[in-house]
Amino acid sequence: xxxxxxxxxxxxxxxxxAYLSKSPLSVDEWDRQELLDxxxxxxxxxxxxxxxxxxxxxxxxxxxxxCLQKGDLLGLSRAAHxxxxxxxxxxxxxxAELADALEKSAGESHLGDSEKNLAELKSSMEKILPxxxxxxxxxxx
Amino acid sequence: LKIxxxxxxxxxxxxxxxxxxxxxxxxxSAVNGTAAIEELTKDDPPRLALLxxxxxxxxxxxxxxxxxxxxxQPYAYLILLSSRESKEDIVQGLESxxxxxxxKPFDGDELKARLRVGERILELEDRLVEAREGMRFQATHDxxxxxxxxxxxxxxxxxxVERSHREKSLIAxxxxxxxxxxxxxxxxxxxxGDDVLREVSRRLQNSVRSYDMVGRFGGEEFIIVLNKCDPSxxxxxxxxxxxxxxxxxIQASPNPLQITVSLGMALSSEFPTSSADELIYAADQAxxxxxxxxxxxxxxxxxPNQRGKAKPAEETLPTEIHVIP
Numbered sequence: 001x002x003x004x005x006x007x008x009x010x011x012x013x014x015x016x017x018a019y020l021s022k023s024p025l026s027v028d029e030w031d032r033q034e035l036l037d038x039x040x041x042x043x044x045x046x047x048x049x050x051x052x053x054x055x056x057x058x059x060x061x062x063x064x065x066x067c068l069q070k071g072d073l074l075g076l077s078r079a080a081h082x083x084x085x086x087x088x089x090x091x092x093x094x095x096a097e098l099a100d101a102l103e104k105s106a107g108e109s110h111l112g113d114s115e116k117n118l119a120e121l122k123s124s125m126e127k128i129l130p131x132x133x134x135x136x137x138x139x140x141x
Numbered sequence: 142l143k144i145x146x147x148x149x150x151x152x153x154x155x156x157x158x159x160x161x162x163x164x165x166x167x168x169x170s171a172v173n174g175t176a177a178i179e180e181l182t183k184d185d186p187p188r189l190a191l192l193x194x195x196x197x198x199x200x201x202x203x204x205x206x207x208x209x210x211x212x213x214q215p216y217a218y219l220i221l222l223s224s225r226e227s228k229e230d231i232v233q234g235l236e237s238x239x240x241x242x243x244x245k246p247f248d249g250d251e252l253k254a255r256l257r258v259g260e261r262i263l264e265l266e267d268r269l270v271e272a273r274e275g276m277r278f279q280a281t282h283d284x285x286x287x288x289x290x291x292x293x294x295x296x297x298x299x300x301x302v303e304r305s306h307r308e309k310s311l312i313a314x315x316x317x318x319x320x321x322x323x324x325x326x327x328x329x330x331x332x333x334g335d336d337v338l339r340e341v342s343r344r345l346q347n348s349v350r351s352y353d354m355v356g357r358f359g360g361e362e363f364i365i366v367l368n369k370c371d372p373s374x375x376x377x378x379x380x381x382x383x384x385x386x387x388x389x390x391i392q393a394s395p396n397p398l399q400i401t402v403s404l405g406m407a408l409s410s411e412f413p414t415s416s417a418d419e420l421i422y423a424a425d426q427a428x429x430x431x432x433x434x435x436x437x438x439x440x441x442x443x444x445p446n447q448r449g450k451a452k453p454a455e456e457t458l459p460t461e462i463h464v465i466p
Contacts, residue, residue, distance in 0.1 A: 045159060052152045081195050086152050088246045
């Protein structure tokens with residue numbers, strides 16, 4: 001992280017531009033430009049947020065899975081809410097919609113729907129996380 | 142301006158902190174509702190707060206409710222942040238005591254604009270509080286001397302007398318009168334007389350402790366209450382008051398003036414069942430005795446069965462009292 005923050009903004013800008021044009025995710029999945037606008041084109045901060053997501057996202061997802069396993073639907077709804085907030089802030093819209101659906105189904109105690117929604121959310125995040133990782137290593141390289 | 146961000150999600154919190162830092166705010170962060178209330182109820186708390194609705198422990202709505210219940214805090218402008226967008230949610234959020242409601246993810250420009258609204262409301266509130274405090278001061282203080290006004294000091298004495306009965310503590314009520322004040326007015330004019338009244342008031346006020354009280358009783362008469370006195374030093378404290386006026390000339394135009402005061406003092410220990418009015422009456426009688434004794438001196442009120450026979454203070458307590466022959 002420290003070395004990442006030492007990169008100059010110019011270097012980051014070049015890497016960012018290259019990445020934006022060749023990302024494997026659609027704009028619906030991850031609107032990187034929207035996120036970049038949200039952080040006033042501060043690429044260092046952009047990457048800082050991605051690092052947080054890379055570290056915290058899987059932890060929150062695991063927490064949601066644990067809640068489902070224990071039948072704690074209220075906890076599942078809360079975990080989904082946290083994930084939704086994270087995803088919305090990062091302009092990862094499709095996954096955010098899935099987290100929203102999970103929050104609602106768990107909040108309404110619909111176990112079957114919650115299992116399905118969590119599986120879909122997990123699958124979506126499993127697609128996003130490598131893209132985030134790849135972005136970070138691309139910038140770092 | 143300080144602003145509180147209460148948000149449990151680290152990523153959202155970081156995003157908010159950065160946006161607010163860039164907008165020039167001093168950001169204080171809390172990770173749950175309980176910590177938010179702690180921050181909002183400290184000394185010199187942030188007056189603006191962004192509260193996430195869903196947080197562990199107390200949520201944003203509960204924080205709003207609790208803050209609005211508390212009347213001991215300066216008004217805080219509370220903005221609820223939530224991804225809940227339904228009309229019912231917004232109504233519930235505002236009904237809980239929030240001043241505004243913002244949906245997540247927030248838009249930076251909209252957030253800053255709403256915070257400026259909050260700042261305007263807080264400025265208005267500050268001006269209203271200041272005006273109210275000004276009016277309260279005017280209603281309770283004498284306009285010339287800024288001492289407690291007569292009505293207020295009598296009320297305060299009533300309260301303190303009741304407390305002294307309850308706690309068996311000693312209070313001293315003193316009537317203080319500027320000697321020959323009429324001749325100051327006659328000789329130098331009323332403006333100089335006002336200067337003398339102000340300076341005497343200032344010296345009396347500076348000669349007592351913060352929990353003692355000084356009020357203007359009327360004209361050139363003052364009333365002083367010494368709370369929780371030590372019986373062995375009450376006379377010397379009264380003597381200090383007298384001396385604070387006599388020891389130094391009062392600077393007035395055209396010449397410095399030698400001003401003195403006479404004091405009549407009633408001790409609650411001498412009148413253990415008396416009301417505030419009776420103590421004031423006793424102190425007033427002692428003041429007449431001090432005037433009759435030549436002024437610039439102190440007289441202690443006698444016991445109720447000896448009323449009208451106020452004694453020189455030095456006869457009652459073993460302390461030297463300065464008396465002008």
